[in-house]
Every structure is written in C-alpha cells, then in structure tokens.
Amino acid sequence: xxxxAIVGTGQTKHARRRTDVSQAGLVRExxxxxxxxxxxxxxxxxxxxxxxGPALFGAVNQPEKWLVDALGGHMKPVVRITSGGxxxxxxxxxxxxxxxxxxVERVLVVAYDKLSEGALxxxxxxxxxPFWGREFxxxxxxxxxxxxxxxxxxxxxxxEAAALVSVKNHRNAMRNPYAHVKKEVTVEDVLASxxxxxxxxxxxxxxxxxxxxxxxxxxxxxxxxxxxxxxxIRGMAYYGEADNAANRFMLQSVPLQLAxxxxxxxxxxxxxxxxxxxxxxxxxxxxxxxxxxxxxxLCRSGEAADLIASGATEMEGDIPCNPSGGCxxxxxxxxxxxxxxxxxxLQVTDKAGERQVPGAxxxxxxxxxxxxxxxxxxxxxxxxx
Amino acid sequence: xxxxTSASMEMRSEGLGTTPSEHPAFxxxxxxxxxxTTGRAASVFLAELASRRIVGSRCPSCARVLxxxxxxxxxxxxxxxxxxxxASAGSLSGFTETAAGVLGLIRLDGASTDLVHRILDAxxxxxxxxxxxxxRWAEEAQGSVLDIVGFAADDAPAASExxxxxSDPSDPVIEQPYRLRLDYQHAYGPYYGRLFDEIATSRRxxxxxxxxxxxxxxxxxxxxxxxxxxxxxxxxxxxxxxIKAFSIIHLEFVGQVREPPYIYAEIVxxxxxxRLIHTVGxxxxxxxxxxxHPGTAVRAxxxxxxxxxxxxxxxxxxxVFDD
Numbered sequence: 110x111x112x113x114a115i116v117g118t119g120q121t122k123h124a125r126r127r128t129d130v131s132q133a134g135l136v137r138e139x140x141x142x143x144x145x146x147x148x149x150x151x152x153x154x155x156x157x158x159x160x161x162g163p164a165l166f167g168a169v170n171q172p173e174k175w176l177v178d179a180l181g182g183h184m185k186p187v188v189r190i191t192s193g194g195x196x197x198x199x200x201x202x203x204x205x206x207x208x209x210x211x212x213v214e215r216v217l218v219v220a221y222d223k224l225s226e227g228a229l230x231x232x233x234x235x236x237x238x239p240f241w242g243r244e245f246x247x248x249x250x251x252x253x254x255x256x257x258x259x260x261x262x263x264x265x266x267x268x269e270a271a272a273l274v275s276v277k278n279h280r281n282a283m284r285n286p287y288a289h290v291k292k293e294v295t296v297e298d299v300l301a302s303x304x305x306x307x308x309x310x311x312x313x314x315x316x317x318x319x320x321x322x323x324x325x326x327x328x329x330x331x332x333x334x335x336x337x338x339x340x341x342i343r344g345m346a347y348y349g350e351a352d353n354a355a356n357r358f359m360l361q362s363v364p365l366q367l368a369x370x371x372x373x374x375x376x377x378x379x380x381x382x383x384x385x386x387x388x389x390x391x392x393x394x395x396x397x398x399x400x401x402x403x404x405x406x407l408c409r410s411g412e413a414a415d416l417i418a419s420g421a422t423e424m425e426g427d428i429p430c431n432p433s434g435g436c437x438x439x440x441x442x443x444x445x446x447x448x449x450x451x452x453x454x455l456q457v458t459d460k461a462g463e464r465q466v467p468g469a470x471x472x473x474x475x476x477x478x479x480x481x482x483x484x485x486x487x488x489x490x491x492x493x494x
Numbered sequence: 495x496x497x498x499t500s501a502s503m504e505m506r507s508e509g510l511g512t513t514p515s516e517h518p519a520f521x522x523x524x525x526x527x528x529x530x531t532t533g534r535a536a537s538v539f540l541a542e543l544a545s546r547r548i549v550g551s552r553c554p555s556c557a558r559v560l561x562x563x564x565x566x567x568x569x570x571x572x573x574x575x576x577x578x579x580x581a582s583a584g585s586l587s588g589f590t591e592t593a594a595g596v597l598g599l600i601r602l603d604g605a606s607t608d609l610v611h612r613i614l615d616a617x618x619x620x621x622x623x624x625x626x627x628x629x630r631w632a633e634e635a636q637g638s639v640l641d642i643v644g645f646a647a648d649d650a651p652a653a654s655e656x657x658x659x660x661s662d663p664s665d666p667v668i669e670q671p672y673r674l675r676l677d678y679q680h681a682y683g684p685y686y687g688r689l690f691d692e693i694a695t696s697r698r699x700x701x702x703x704x705x706x707x708x709x710x711x712x713x714x715x716x717x718x719x720x721x722x723x724x725x726x727x728x729x730x731x732x733x734x735x736x737i738k739a740f741s742i743i744h745l746e747f748v749g750q751v752r753e754p755p756y757i758y759a760e761i762v763x764x765x766x767x768x769r770l771i772h773t774v775g776x777x778x779x780x781x782x783x784x785x786x787h788p789g790t791a792v793r794a795x796x797x798x799x800x801x802x803x804x805x806x807x808x809x810x811x812x813x814v815f816d817d
Contacts, residue, residue: 128668131533134565137573151571168528168674178564181571227528231749239522239678240686241713242771244751244806247743251758254741259788306758307742307783351719355709355767359739 112329112493113208114339116215117147118451120287123320123439126225132167133179136221136321139444140180143217143323147335151181154325155213159189160200160220162443165232167223180219193236193478194393195347196220197322197447198485202345204326214331220447221321224440229317236479241353247306249393250314252480254306256359257396261308263360263411264403268308270414271395272299275312275437277423278392282434284463287448289439290316299395313395320441322448329493340454341493343471344372347485365404365477365484373406376488381406385488386469387456388422388430389449391476392437398430401475405486424466432456432464446476446485453489517687519679520804527748528672535563537666538577543642544635549660550605552576558606559657562639568607577660580604581653582642583628589613589621600627600645604656612644626650637667685714688728694803697796701766703727709767731765733794734814738762738769740786742779755779761792761811775810786813 119142121127121135130138136159144150157180159173169175173182173189180187186207192199197220204218234246245251260266276296282288294312302311332339348364348371350357369381378384388407392398399413407428408416416422422430431437433452436445453472455461461469474487532540539549539562550559551574553567560567560574567574581603588608589598596616599608613621614630628648635641682690685702689712692698701710702725704718710729711718718725740759743752757774774782774792792811801807 128531129534131531131536131565134533137566165524165526165674168526168530168672178566178568178571183569183571223531226530227526228748230745230747231526234749235524237771238713239680240520240682240690241805243522244804245758245771245773247741247745247750247758248747250745251741251743252739252760255739255758255760258741259739262788303744304742305745307744309741353711353713353768354719355704355707355711357769 110209111211112341113205113326114329114332114341115324115450115454115489116327116332116335116339117143117149117325118454119143119146119323120448120451121321123287123289123318123441125289125316125318127223127319132169132172132221132223133176135223135319136176136219136323137179139221139321139323140217140219143325147325149215149325149335154181154185154215154217156186156207156216157182158200158204158207158216158218159187160196160218160443160447161189161191162193162196162222163191163232163236165227165235166229166442167226180217186213191443192347192483194391194442195446195476195478195483195485196443197445198345198450198474198476198487199347199446201324201326201447201450201487202347202485205342205345208326208328215325215327217323217325218447219321219323220444222441222443223319224317224442225319249480250306250309253394253397254309256481257394258308260360260396260400265411265414266396266399267414268300269296270399270417271313272296273417274392274395274398275299277417278431278435278437281424281432281464282438285433285438286462287439288434289318290437309394309396315393315436315440318439318441320439320444322444322451324447324451324454338458340457340489340491343488343490343494344375345485345487346371347483349479350482352480352482361410362400362404362477362481362484364482365401365475365486368484368486369405372486372488376490376494378488381473382408382428384471385428385473386471387432387453387466388428388473388475389433389452390430390435391446391449392431392435397477398435402430405473405475429466432461432466449474449476450487450489453487457489457491517682519681522678522680524674524676525749526674528674530670530672532666532668532670533565535565535574535577537668538660538663539563540637540639540667540670541664542579542660543639544637545664546582546631547579548582548602548629550578550580550657552578559604560607561602561605561609577663578604579658579660581656583626583648583650583653586613586621586623586625586627588623589618591618596621598627598645603652611642614644614646616647620647638670685716689713690803693807694801697733697801697807699731699733699763700728701731703729710765712763712766712768712770729765731763733763733808735761735763735766735770735792735811737774737786737788737790737792739788740774742782757782757786759811772805772808773810774813776812785815
C-alpha cells in the first residue's frame with residue numbers, strides 16, 4: 110500500500126442558489142480551481158470519482174454519466190459514490206484506495222450538490238422505508254432533533270451548549286471566503302430563533318446551498334513532481350451500522366468510534382485532544398458537533414457541553430473545531446465532507462488564509478450520513494506516518 | 495387483503511423466465527417539484543428557439559460544433575464558450591420507433607454531434623439513414639426543446655454557409671420548471687405482508703425473534719441485523735411501549751402529510767427491541783415539551799372503522815402518565 114497525499118483543492122463560490130451554472134458548470138468550477146491549485150491539467154488526471162447526494166436532489170439519475178464532459182473524464186475510469194452527508198469523504202476514500210493500490214497515480218475527486226433545484230426535506234424523507242415510517246418523516250431533521258432531545262437528558266447536550274456551536278461556527282465563517290452565510294449571531298439569537306423541529310431551531314441549522322469541491326490525490330511516487338507541500342492522508346475509514354437493529358445505541362455513534370479507532374491506530378494518535386492541531390467536523394445541525402466531540406475522543410462522554418463552554422474549540426483554543434465555519438457557512442450536502450477534507454489539507458499546508466490555525470500540522474476530519482448510521486474519519490498531516 | 499399467502503410464496507418459473515407475482519403490492523408515489531438550472535450554453539439554446547434559431551457551441555480546442563450547445567466538449571473537456579447558429583435542416587444519422595413515436599438522431603448542417611428529436615409524418619419504412627430532414631416549429635414558443643415540434647423529410651439542399659456567429663442573443667432561459675412523478679408498486683414480501691395482514695385483520699403487531707440474541711425485531715425481517723442469523727419464530731408485541739426519542743415539528747415542507755405542530759416519535763413497543771416511527775398525540779405541544787421524556791410510556795390509539803393494513807391504522811400514540 111502506497112501513501113497518498115492531497116496535492117490540490119478547489120471550491121466553488123457557494124450560494125443559496127446558483128442560477129448562472131448548471132450542475133455540470135458547478136462541478137467544473139471546483140475542478141478548474143483544484144487543477145490550478147495543483148498546476149495540473151486534465152491530461153495529468155488518470156481517474157475521476159464523482160460524489161453527490163441522493164439522485165433525487167438534482168433530478169438527474171447517474172449524474173456521473175452526464176458530467177463526464179465537464180470533468181475531462183473521456184476514456185478514463187469514472188465512478189460515482191454516494192453516501193448521504195458523508196458522500197464527499199466516501200468519495201475520497203474510494204479515490205485514495207485507487208491510488209494506494211497502485212491502480213492510478215493521480216485521481217480527481219469532485220463532490221457536489223445543487224440543493225436549490227428541488228424540495229429538500231421531502232427528498233430526504235424518501236430515504237425512509239416506504240412501509241415503515243416514511244409518512245412520518247421530516248427529512249433527517251425530525252430524527253436528529255429527537256435524539257438530541259434524548260442527549261439533553263442523558264449527556265447534558267443543552268440547547269445553550271448547541272447555541273455556542275452556532276455562535277462559534279457563524280463567527281468562523283466570517284473569515285472563510287467560500288462561506289455564503291456571513292452573519293454573526295449570539296447565544297440569545299440562537300435560543301430565540303424559530304423552532305423547526307424542537308429542540309432544533311433555525312439558527313441550529315446550516316443553510317441549503319449549491320456548491321462543489323474538488324480534491325486531487327496523488328501517490329507518494331507522483332507527489333514530488335507536483336508539490337513540495339502535500340497534505341498526507343494518514344488514515345481514513347468509513348463505517349456503517351444497521352439502522353433499525355435490536356437495541357441500537359443512539360446516544361453515541363458506534364460506527365464513528367470504530368472509524369476513529371481504526372484511523373487513530375494507523376496514524377499513531379493516542380491522545381486526540383493533544384495530538385490534533387485542528388478539526389473539521391461535518392455538522393448538519395449544531396447538536397451533532399457536540400456529539401462528535403465525544404465520539405472522536407476530544408472529550409469524554411457527557412463532557413461536550415463543558416468542552417464548548419471552555420472555549421477549547423474556538424479559534425484561540427487548544428483544539429479549534431471548524432475554523433472554516435463548518436456547514437454553517439455553506440452546506441451543499443454531497444460536497445460538505447470533501448470540503449472538510451480540503452479545509453484540513455489547507456490547514457496543514459499553511460494555506461488557510463485568515464482562517465489558518467497557526468502552525469497546524471495534524472488535522473482531524475469527520476463526516477457522516479444516513480440515519481446517523483454512516484460515519485467516516487480521516488487524519489491529514491503535513492508529515493507522513 | 496392477504497398480502498402473503500405464505501403457502502403460495504413458491505417461485506414460479508417457466509424455463510429461464512419468471513412470471514410476475516400476483517400478490518398485492520403497496521402503491522407508493524414520490525412527486526417532486528424542481529427548478530432546474532439550465533447553465534450558460536443551454537440557457538441560450540432554449541431562448542433562441544423562439545427566434546427559430548438552433549444554437550450550438552464550438553470547442554476552441556478541437557473545433558467541433560456541439561448541438562444543442564454544451565458548456566463543455568465531450569471529446570476534450572474544453573469549455574466551449576463560443577456560441578454559433580447551425581442550420582435547422584440536416585440529415586438523419588439513425589432512427590427508431592418507440593411508444594412516443596419515431597425518434598431520430600439528426601446531424602444538422604454544420605454540427606459535429608447528433609441531436610435527438612421526433613421524426614414527424616413518417617414510419618420506419620419511409621426513412622433511411624442519410625436522408626434530408628428539416629425542423630418543424632411550434633406556433634408558440636415555450637422556452638423548451640419542444641419549441642421544435644420535430645423534424646420532417648425535406649428536399650432542401652445543405653446550406654452553403656453552415657455555421658453563423660450568434661448575433662443579438664435573446665435573454666437566456668435560466669430555469670426550467672420540472673416535475674418528477676414516480677409511481678412504485680412495492681412488493682410486501684412475506685415479512686411485511688404478514689405484519690400488515692395481522693394489523694389489518696386483528697390490529698395485532700408482530701415481530702420475529704432472533705434465535706441467537708433473542709431480540710424481537712419489528713418490522714419483522716429474514717435475518718437479524720447484528721447476529722447475521724436467520725430469524726425463526728413469529729411473536730406478538732404489544733401496542734404499548736416507550737418513547738425512545740421525540741421532537742416537535744414546526745417546520746412546513748413540500749410533501750408533508752401532517753399539519754404542524756405535531757410530535758415526531760421513535761417508539762420501542764413492549765416486547766420489541768427495535769424502533770417504530772410514528773407520532774405522539776393526545777397532548778398539547780407545550781405540555782409535551784415539559785412532560786415527555788425518553789422512557790415515557792405510550793399506547794396506540796387505533797383508527798375507528800375498518801383497518802387498511804398500514805401504520806396509518808394507528809392515529810397516534812398517546813402518553814400514559816403514572817399520575
């Protein structure tokens with residue numbers, strides 16, 4: 110198995126609605142930016158991985174077929190990966206394995222969704238079993254709110270603690286040129302915002318966005334001719350659990366813990382809070398970020414509210430989480446996890462501009478999809494394992 | 495009403511083929527509205543149909559003319575930004591007959607790619623590859639590819655100047671409304687079939703027990719998700735249970751069945767080890783915020799009248815408080 114590094118990243122101008130580009134134009138914008146970042150052209154790309162959310166989001170089935178032209182995929186391997194909110198990381202994992210196995214040297218992975226085209230909550234509700242629960246579904250929001258309510262009792266993940274996540278991520282997004290929601294909010298604003306699926310309120314929820322992200326991965330053999338500042342993928346894993354298995358534990362995500370254990374072992378992480386300089390977490394709602402602190406071992410179970418209140422996850426804290434603003438700044442669902450990976454790569458290569466965590470060399474990435482039953486983790490570093 | 499007739503579940507086959515099951519299926523419909531963004535090239539292509547001009551895009555790298563106009567060249571991936579007008583007549587590259595009539599691949603004069611469209615006033619026997627066809631235009635333009643009604647046989651020779659620059663382009667058509675309606679006939683299979691038959695005939699909810707972990711799984715299924723062994727025994731579970739988690743829905747959205755506010759709940763029925771998704775009712779929202787908790791007991795409130803055999807036969811679950 111060969112080591113794999115990120116040698117280029119690109120993002121679109123994310124927006125609530127992009128009427129100036131089709132889905133093809135959107136992905137191309139991110140791809141052009143990534144190629145420019147890596148100083149490569151389509152001729153240098155051996156293989157393409159497309160990652161996007163459920164096909165109902167864009168009303169185009171098998172969009173990778175449609176996007177081949179825009180991705181320079183003519184006569185190259187082209188596959189599509191989809192896995193809900195974790196799609197971007199699942200795509201990167203497939204791309205990484207193509208490189209580490211020796212199949213190719215340089216892979217382009219592009220993740221996107223153009224959510225403004227359709228009716229999002231209804232589309233997500235179709236993920237439910239048609240016999241068992243679809244008629245009661247409220248996208249993923251009703252479900253996510255319900256288990257947050259349970260964690261309030263069991264783990265102390267209060268509405269105030271979640272509001273601090275919203276305040277932090279909104280503030281961080283102000284420094285991210287790719288974020289399209291740029292609005293500072295206070296804890297009081299969040300708590301007073303309109304309930305959507307209580308305890309989830311409007312300001313606990315990221316925007317609905319059109320956007321794409323592209324990342325170019327290269328083998329350890331190909332890296333030296335491309336860049337002197339690669340971001341090495343030191344580990345990546347993606348785990349699932351049966352949605353309605355007997356006695357499924359809903360308070361902590363077991364697949365998240367499994368993915369973290371596997372990746373930490375490979376990357377030699379024994380004390381995540383101390384060893385990581387920065388984390389990019391894909392938080393579809395504020396309360397998930399609290400849950401991830403615990404699942405990723407940044408604090409113990411039941412201590413997430415204390416962690417956010419301590420300021421440790423702020424830009425100035427010892428483990429800044431989501432310096433990009435996370436999903437709160439932009440949330441093109443299929444792209445969000447790849448954006449987290451790209452942001453982590455920017456951090457460890459000192460290219461994150463105003464949102465740079467000074468001296469960051471090791472970054473944690475988390476992503477998740479499905480009914481909170483699909484979870485991925487990656488470690489990205491300036492150094493190899 | 496019998497959805498399972500387990501005795502009749504045997505596979506029927508005739509040689510290598512199979513015959514469709516005659517068991518009743520669950521009719522599901524997904525109906526979704528969209529506003530599709532056409533993108534730079536297609537937005538002009540659609541707009542120019544009103545002026546009875548067919549627009550293509552020329553690839554600056556390989557000089558191919560893509561029709562309808564595309565943002566990117568399929569051959570070399572280059573952005574094809576130059577828009578040109580091609581002829582509205584050309585020759586037939588191929589054709590077939592479908593339920594929607596005769597469809598053809600039309601190579602318009604000046605184009606490097608084929609356009610798919612209807613062939614009018616002709617059957618398969620009247621057509622041959624290479625024959626000349628020309629566009630027939632709709633009386634009134636709608637900003638859709640159907641502003642060309644179709645192509646019909648035409649004797650006009652190929653134009654001498656095949657491709658012209660696009661002058662005075664119309665305002666682009668940047669959005670296309672679209673409605674996706676998908677009708678499904680979901681097969682119940684023996685497990686869902688028996689579950690919903692029992693609900694419909696006796697308001698009884700049944701699960702299956704895993705022989706290894708001894709957990710009761712509802713809805714019933716062939717294999718235990720965690721032990722990976724075949725389930726065996728059917729068991730009744732209660733129509734009472736506890737709330738595992740709940741949230742209060744205020745959000746309104748397209749396709750919503752219930753009117754907010756209402757209480758979304760995941761319930762574990764007494765005797766089961768899995769979650770049932772439903773709603774909690776019989777309690778005001780304000781009171782629910784105070785009094786409901788994970789672990790609160792609930793019981794099913796069944797709909798009056800004849801059950802139909804879905805979860806909608808339960809109106810909601812109502813809380814059962816000790817006091």
